[in-house]
Amino acid sequence: MALMPSALEVMGDAPVIPVIVLEDVAHAVPLARALVAGGIRMLEVTLRTPAALACIEKIAKEVPDAVVGAGTVRSAADAQAATMAGARFAVSPGYTHAIGKACHDLGLALLPGVATGSEILAAQEDGYTALKFFPAVQAGGLAMLKAWQGPFGDVRFCPTGGVSAANAAEFLALANVACVGGSWLTPADAVKNGQWDRITALAAEAAKLPRPRR
Incomplete structure (x- = not known):
């Protein structure tokens, strides 16, 4: 069994975690190989399609x-299903104690989604300090992250939602941002048409994004 990374290891591996939506299991392995070839190893396959769990299993194997x-x-059931499929970390769009406990009990690294100070406090109470800020741009973007640096100086964020190649560097320049999440590395048309070289090129550009030393 592969070792489970910590949440900070997931966020610290590369500047960008790709947010991946897969409709066809046949695309899973070549897509993953294309991203890895570009220097991106941490791959978030979203549970938004019927094929998602099978895609996770194929990539894991x-x-x-x-x-x-x-x-x-x-939900806790999602966390259990993801673990059984071979997922080594989880990302949630929000946070509940049930999700946090399930991932803790499974030994599954979790990046809980937060958009308010109260949600950060709830996640911290359960031991989570590496968090996904979602939806980042819509929930206050750079200004919100800067405001959180004071009261939540011990928290590291992965802003996701509205983050793109055009604004990723601005987010990554903030001291409390460990990485960003975004879907621009895996455009739907590139995946559908099997343009794996294009995806590798996008991943390589993302892997080069600068992050300040922390």
């Missing part, structure tokens, strides 16, 4: 250099 995780984890 056939792309050993990738660290596949499950996104859009909304």
Whole structure:
């Protein structure tokens, strides 16, 4: 069994965690290999399609250099299913104690989604200090993250939602941002048409994004 990374290891591996939506299991392995070839190993496959769990299982079994995780984890049952499929981390769009406890009990690294100070406090009470800020741009963006640096100086964030190649560097320049999440590395048309070289090129550009030393 592959070792489970910590949440900080997931966020610290590369500047960007790709948010991946897969409709076809046949695309899972070549997509994962294309991203890894570009220097991106932490792959968030969202549980938004019927094929998602099968895609996670294929990547886990056939792309050993990738660290596949499950996104859009909304319940303890989702966390359990993702773990059984081979996911090594989970990302949730919000936070509940039940999700946090399930992931803790499973030994599954969790990036809980937060958008308010109260949600940060709830996650911290359960031991989580590496958090997903979602939906980042819509919930206050750079200004909100800067405001949180004071009261939540011990928390590291992965802003996701509205983050793109155009604004990723601005988020990554903040001291409390460990990485960003975004879907621009895996455009739907590129996946559908099997344009894996294009995805590798996008991943390589993302992997080069600067992050300040912390």
